[in-house]
Amino acid sequence: HNTGKSLSPREIVLKTKAAMTEGIYTSLVPSAKAVDKKTGKPVTKPYVGEVISTEELWACTTCRACMEVCPVAIEHIDMIVDMRRGLVFESKVPDSARTALMKMMNTGNPWGLPQDDRIEWMKGLDVPVAAEKKKFEYLYWVGCAGAYDMRNQKVTKAIISILNRAGVDYAVLGLEEMCCGESARRLGEEGLFQLGMIEMNRETFANYEVKKVITQCPHCFNTFKNEYPQFGVEFEEVIHHSVFISSLIREGKIKPEKVINGIYSFHDSCYLGRHNDIYDEPRSVLESIPGLTLNEMEKRRNNSFCCGAGGGLMWMEEEGERINQNRLGQAVETGAGGLISACPYCLIMFDDAAKAKSIEEEFATKDIAEIVAESLS
Known part of the structure; x- marks a missing residue:
């Protein structure tokens, strides 16, 4: 509006x-x-x-x-x-939304890419896979963006490096992972969400007796934490990667030591913030990074401004002023040299906004995990 x-x-x-x-x-x-x-x-x-x-x-x-x-x-x-x-x-249904729904229906992901491509990001990395490990404490749910989007694959690798550094007992599903169905539900395709995505994932979770889940995406986090239980799929713990990283730092399992000189602003993702009241943990992570200065935007925390991708609009054409460019402009106005977020959709939107404004070279857009991984290296 x-x-x-x-x-x-x-x-x-x-x-x-x-x-x-x-x-x-x-x-x-x-x-x-x-x-x-x-x-x-x-x-x-x-x-x-x-x-x-x-x-x-x-x-x-x-x-x-x-x-x-x-x-x-x-x-x-x-x-x-x-x-x-x-x-x-x-x-x-708008054509762009219809296309995304058909891709989810046919390939199990809104990008419409082959299932074999879901593990391309793993090449050359030490990543434990559930099918081989069998028993593990945490399932790291990479998500479709973390697996298929080239920009977010860098975030996935950063999270893997942090988990390995901290000695976390985890595994990924690899080829067995499918879309959680969040976009299908927001776009109004309830049948695809319930009878398609939930049922496929229910069986996989049961096979590995999954009790604890780390998610990279706030949308996946909200879906597993607040919506899957409505259909009998429950977990002991569902935790977003920013919160998990915060706990690793607090418990002394990792310690950011490399100085990251820079002024950044932090964007509160809607499904992390307003939908789930998570505001303090990401900021505590950033406060632990030596040299990093946080310049907050006026619209922050529960008054944050959307990136424009939620509600399935990630997959739709937008008319009028671009929401992502508006939000990026708010970050630039703080005098920051970059914008940190903790959501793959937000990262995609801000990357696109920086390119549209031709400031991608001087204004960095990063995920919180990338900053932490850099400070650990």
Whole structure:
């Protein structure tokens, strides 16, 4: 909304209330056959399209900023995603979103890349694989971005180096890993999420008796921690890599010693911050890096500004002002020489924004694990 998009969560609620007060819409499901209570005649135009535009629904990044400030705790995201499910049911999905969903359905990842490519990043590294190790304390869930995206493969390797340095008992799934299904659910394809991704992963987790999971991606983290248990897939512990690294430093298992001279700003990812209230651990990690200075942005912590990739928009075309460029500009304004995040989607978005602004040479975009790994080397 702050970048000129048609979406206003508040307006969606107010328009919904007004429509229901008029007594015309007896159901908010787009495909429902509503009846005008005054005339008894069918309503010919659906709720979605007549009261709420599809442009509004597909503009939502599910950043949770609206829910953070709502004085009456309205759950706007659930409402919007529910309406997206109706659009999926009617096959009224933007082409770019449809393409991502088809890729997930056909290949098990939204990039649409072959399963064999999921382990390309492992070449030349000492990485324990679940199929060979059998028993381990932690499953390191690399995620689709960490496995397939070339920029985030560097982050994956940094995390592996940290885990090995700290002597963590872990393993990765390798070729057995599939998408967690988060993007499918946010885009409204509930069937693919539940019957596809969850069921495939449920069997894999059971085979290795997985109890503890380290995730690289806040979206995977939120999905495993808060959504898989809704379908009977539960873990003793689901922990994001920034929090895990913080615990390793606190327990003395690793100690950043190499000086990293530089001024950086830190971006609070929506699904790490507002969705899961994780703000302090990443900052404690950065405070442990010798020489690193943290210049905070005005919009930070629970008031952070989205990178623009959440809610499935990672896979969709964006109209108007680019959210990622707006956010990167906020970091530049602090006088920092780089921006640190802890989310693969955020990193992709900020990399793209830096290139679009032609500042990629002088303004660094990094994941928190890369900074730590560099300070350990």
